Amino acid sequence: MNFEMEYAPEQQRFRKEVQDFLKENVPQGLMTTGAREAISFEQYRMQRELGRKLGARGWLYPTDPPEYGGGGMSMAEAIILEAEAHELGLTLPPYYDVGGEMAAPSILAYGTEEQKRQFLPPIFTGQVRTWHLMAEPDTGSDWANVQTRAIRDGDDYVISGQKVFAGSDHGADRFWMIAVTNPDASRHENISWFMVDAHLPGITVQPLDLLAAGHEGGASAGVKNTVTFDQVRVPLFSLIGGENNGFQVMTSYLETALPKYGYAVSSPLWDRLIEYCKTHKLDGRPLNEDEDVRDLLIEIFIDLEITRLFSLHSLSRALAKQPRSYEDAQAIAYRKASDLRIAGLIQKILGYYALTTDVEHGAAEGHFEQQQRTALADLATGGTIEIQKSIMARRLGIGRTTRDDVDVVV
Numbered sequence: 001m002n003f004e005m006e007y008a009p010e011q012q013r014f015r016k017e018v019q020d021f022l023k024e025n026v027p028q029g030l031m032t033t034g035a036r037e038a039i040s041f042e043q044y045r046m047q048r049e050l051g052r053k054l055g056a057r058g059w060l061y062p063t064d065p066p067e068y069g070g071g072g073m074s075m076a077e078a079i080i081l082e083a084e085a086h087e088l089g090l091t092l093p094p095y096y097d098v099g100g101e102m103a104a105p106s107i108l109a110y111g112t113e114e115q116k117r118q119f120l121p122p123i124f125t126g127q128v129r130t131w132h133l134m135a136e137p138d139t140g141s142d143w144a145n146v147q148t149r150a151i152r153d154g155d156d157y158v159i160s161g162q163k164v165f166a167g168s169d170h171g172a173d174r175f176w177m178i179a180v181t182n183p184d185a186s187r188h189e190n191i192s193w194f195m196v197d198a199h200l201p202g203i204t205v206q207p208l209d210l211l212a213a214g215h216e217g218g219a220s221a222g223v224k225n226t227v228t229f230d231q232v233r234v235p236l237f238s239l240i241g242g243e244n245n246g247f248q249v250m251t252s253y254l255e256t257a258l259p260k261y262g263y264a265v266s267s268p269l270w271d272r273l274i275e276y277c278k279t280h281k282l283d284g285r286p287l288n289e290d291e292d293v294r295d296l297l298i299e300i301f302i303d304l305e306i307t308r309l310f311s312l313h314s315l316s317r318a319l320a321k322q323p324r325s326y327e328d329a330q331a332i333a334y335r336k337a338s339d340l341r342i343a344g345l346i347q348k349i350l351g352y353y354a355l356t357t358d359v360e361h362g363a364a365e366g367h368f369e370q371q372q373r374t375a376l377a378d379l380a381t382g383g384t385i386e387i388q389k390s391i392m393a394r395r396l397g398i399g400r401t402t403r404d405d406v407d408v409v410v
Contacts, residue, residue: 011076018059018084025053031089044170047095048126055125060093064104068116069124079315089268096168097123099130103176106193110241110249118237119174119195128173131198133163133227140380143178143250144187148229150179150194152243156233157181157194162226164208165377169223171205172198178246191246194238202232270304272367273297273346287349296345303338310334326392333388336379343375 007015030046039047054060055069062078064070071077085092093100100123107119122128139145148161159179166175174195181192198205208224241249277287277297287293310331317324346368347354357366379385393399 007076007080011080014077015080015084018081021057021059022084022088022090025050026088026090030094039169041170044095048129050094051097051126051129053126054092054094055127058124060126061100061104061124062092064120064124065108068108069121075315075321093126093129095129097129099132099167099172099174099176100128102132103130103195106176106249107195107240110193110245115195115237115240122173130174130176130195131167131172131227133166133175133177135163135165135380137162137164143247144191146178146180146191148177148179149183150181150192150234152181153233155236157192157236157239159194159196159229159232159234162228164226165224166227167205167223167225169207174198175227178250181246182244185244188247189244191250192243193240193246193249194234195240196232196234196238200232200234202230204228204230269342269367269371270301273300273349276368277349293349296349300342300345303342307331307335307338326395329388329391329395333385333392336385336388339371339375339378343372346371 027046027050030043030050051060058066058069058071058073059081060071061069062071062073062081063075064072066072082092085094104120104123107116111119123130134143136146136148139147146161148159148163150157150159157179161179163177175198176193176195178191178193180190182190184190196203204227206226206228208226274288274297277293280287282290282293288297310327314324314327314331317327350368354368354372357369
């Protein structure tokens with residue numbers, strides 16, 4: 001049975017248009033080669049410029065509403081854009097903008113019309129990039145237990161507190177974040193959701209180069225940061241969705257985000273692993289000729305293929321405009337658990353070489369070491385496995401007397 005999606009003639013024509021655009025507009029030197037090689041400011045500048053060119057065509061956020069700067073395009077066209085970017089080792093956006101990817105669905109669902117027209121076009125057209133600030137030093141990613149305060153003072157909120165493991169390198173233009181607006185209220189009813197100008201007085205960003213997730217392509221997130229708010233005044237207009245309704249607003253992106261194409265294609269990790277096993281020897285023979293290594297490679301391939309098919313299933317349902325229930329959360333939860341299993345299997349094959357990036361012993365220019373870090377850090381990013389299981393349970397009616405409808409922001 002053929003599980004792959006095939007392009008119709010009109011989609012092939014659009015694919016050629018995208019290929020020609022990328023060939024003309026992706027500059028040499030945009031990408032780093034080693035996984036731990038820092039993205040220079042010049043490379044970041046080129047990524048942002050490419051993002052603005054994509055945004056001008058509606059290709060940066062292709063499925064979002066055109067009246068706010070998105071492309072208003074079909075899921076098929078979005079898949080083509082991501083597929084062709086993927087072929088060049090790029091992501092969409094071509095720079096780290098996870099805040100933009102997550103913030104936009106929340107603003108679309110809960111923002112006023114004025115807020116949508118103020119905040120969304122700069123994101124969708126690549127004029128700004130946005131970090132999300134969630135984790136805190138004492139609470140981790142426990143959204144209901146944040147300590148950062150946003151206290152109403154006239155026409156402003158005054159924000160004080162600290163966020164950790166935020167963003168990437170070279171700064172951001174905006175932050176989206178949650179903060180406590182009613183310290184006396186119960187959990188889930190005491191926080192609010194804000195879109196904040198990253199350049200306001202009282203904000204300090206300090207690099208936190210510890211265990212940080214990384215991503216294939218230009219959207220590197222290898223550097224994380226601590227962001228401190230010291231009596232930062234933000235206007236009431238920054239509040240999205242109403243005071244003390246932040247938990248509801250924040251969870252909307254988990255319910256509305258579209259599946260990403262990149263997880264539905266073959267993994268570059270697999271290609272690098274096979275190449276490494278062909279060219280490196282164990283007891284005088286290539287690694288891939290060792291029976292135990294071959295067994296481990298088969299386990300890795302099976303995990304990668306299941307992840308790919310789960311993602312492809314979600315994509316195909318979105319493409320066919322069929323209702324999506326628990327499929328997206330299922331794909332995310334499986335991928336996160338699978339990545340951690342694969343990290344352990346790679347260590348069995350490569351030993352400690354999987355954990356180093358030095359020139360003499362580092363494997364695949366540090367990409368395996370990056371996978372080891374990412375497999376751990378990704379457990380907490382974009383919704384933990386526990387959160388994805390909760391979404392699946394709601395959609396299946398497990399532990400409840402009623403079952404959630406599909407495709408409803410809850």
